[in-house]
Amino acid sequence: xxxxxxxxxxxxxxxxxxxxxxxxxxxxxxxxxxxxxxxxxxxxxxxxxxxxxxxxxxxxxxxxxxxxxxxxxxxxxxxxxxxxxxxxxxxxxxxxxxxxxxxxxxxxxxxxxxxxxxxxxxxxxxxxxxxxxxxxxxxxxxxxxxxxxxxxxxxxxxxxxxxxxxxxxxxxxxxxxxxxxxxxxxxxxxxxxxxxxxxxxxxxxxxxxxxxxxxxxxxxxxxxxxxxxxxxxxxxxxxxxxxxxxxxxxxxxxxxxxxxxxxxxxxxxxxxxxxxxxxxxxxxxxxxxxxx
Numbered sequence: 001x002x003x004x005x006x007x008x009x010x011x012x013x014x015x016x017x018x019x020x021x022x023x024x025x026x027x028x029x030x031x032x033x034x035x036x037x038x039x040x041x042x043x044x045x046x047x048x049x050x051x052x053x054x055x056x057x058x059x060x061x062x063x064x065x066x067x068x069x070x071x072x073x074x075x076x077x078x079x080x081x082x083x084x085x086x087x088x089x090x091x092x093x094x095x096x097x098x099x100x101x102x103x104x105x106x107x108x109x110x111x112x113x114x115x116x117x118x119x120x121x122x123x124x125x126x127x128x129x130x131x132x133x134x135x136x137x138x139x140x141x142x143x144x145x146x147x148x149x150x151x152x153x154x155x156x157x158x159x160x161x162x163x164x165x166x167x168x169x170x171x172x173x174x175x176x177x178x179x180x181x182x183x184x185x186x187x188x189x190x191x192x193x194x195x196x197x198x199x200x201x202x203x204x205x206x207x208x209x210x211x212x213x214x215x216x217x218x219x220x221x222x223x224x225x226x227x228x229x230x231x232x233x234x235x236x237x238x239x240x241x242x243x244x245x246x247x248x249x250x251x252x253x254x255x256x257x258x259x260x261x262x263x264x265x266x267x268x269x270x271x272x273x274x275x276x277x278x279x280x281x282x283x284x285x286x287x288x289x290x291x292x
Contacts, residue, residue, distance in 0.1 A: 031207040032215060040206075040217060041104035044171070045225045046071050046121075047078040049085075050099040057096070058117045069117045071106050073143055073171065073199075074124040075228040081122070100229055103219075107203060121200060124222075130173040131196045143199035145169040145219070146176050151193045158216070165216055169197060172222035 032040070048056045048071055058067035072078035078098045086093035110119040123143045131144035147169050148157035159166050170176040173194065180189055206214070 031205075031209050036215060037107065037206050038104050040219060041107050042102050044103040044219050044221050045100045045229055046073055046103050046106055047075050047225075047228075048072070048099050048101055049078060049082055049096045051095050052097070054099060056099075056117070061118075064118075066115075067117045068120050070120050070122050071101075072122045072124075073127070074222060074224055075100075076224060077122055077124045098228075100225075100232060110203070124172075127171070127173060134194055134196050141196055141198040141201075144173075145171060145197040145199050145202065146173045147195050147197060148176060148180065148192050149195055151191055156213075157192065159218075161218060166218045167213060167216045168218050168220050169202075170220045170222075171199075172220075172224070175220065175223055 048069065050056045056069040058069050060067050070081065072081065075098055082093060082096060082098065085096065106119060109115045109117075121143050127144050128141075131141055131146070134146075135141065147167070149155060150157075156167050159168055176194065180192065
């Protein structure tokens with residue numbers, strides 16, 4: 001299980017055209033299959049502090065049968081934690097490194113009854129600060145995901161990815177803002193607002209979420225994380241690969257998850273930015289509106 005785990009909420013629904021019989025969306029009660037969850041999470045790097053053998057630091061929890069290991073959502077946050085450890089135990093810190101690992105691998109550990117430890121996600125403080133003004137009073141998130149939507153009808157921004165409609169959720173608000181600011185015209189950007197979804201809640205509901213649009217979701221890794229992967233010997237050839245986190249003692253030049261931009265069609269409607277987590281060109285598509 002995730003530690004700590006929060007109440008589940010559904011991300012906003014998105015209006016979509018009725019699919020053809022051969023590509024019909026799954027029933028609302030189906031949730032995602034393991035294969036779909038792997039596709040969603042595998043290309044998203046997260047970070048752990050491990051020894052040379054890939055063994056993570058596990059903290060003891062009072063009255064708990066398992067310890068807890070921290071999974072950081074950005075290399076900078078992991079680096080700050082390592083620096084803090086160094087001030088208290090320099091010898092231990094000298095043996096640790098920031099180890100990138102796929103969110104898919106962490107999800108499997110978090111949902112496995114045989115996992116040797118529990119998982120605690122540690123959000124980037126900058127992303128938490130960016131999310132605060134976007135949240136309604138009384139609402140909190142542990143790990144924010146940022147989604148763009150139409151102000152008028154709350155329809156989520158969609159993209160055309162490999163010939164299919166997708167709903168991008170950004171792990172970095174800065175990345176979302178940069179794309180909209182760089183490629184969008186001010187009068188068109190006035191039609192768009194940003195909403196926040198909790199990553200922990202999303203992960204906890206993937207297999208039973210009642211909103212069929214979840215099958216169209218794609219997670220956009222932070223540019224910072226992709227740039228970090230390029231500095232790692234094991235990941236230079238593929239910025240979306242990450243090392244495995246072992247569970248037994250004993251792993252312009254900048255990357256960007258975005259290609260394309262915000263454009264308009266002949267009718268003056270906004271066309272969305274194209275996001276390519278796997279560096280595959282995609283064509284922009286217009287944001288969909290909810291049907292009455």
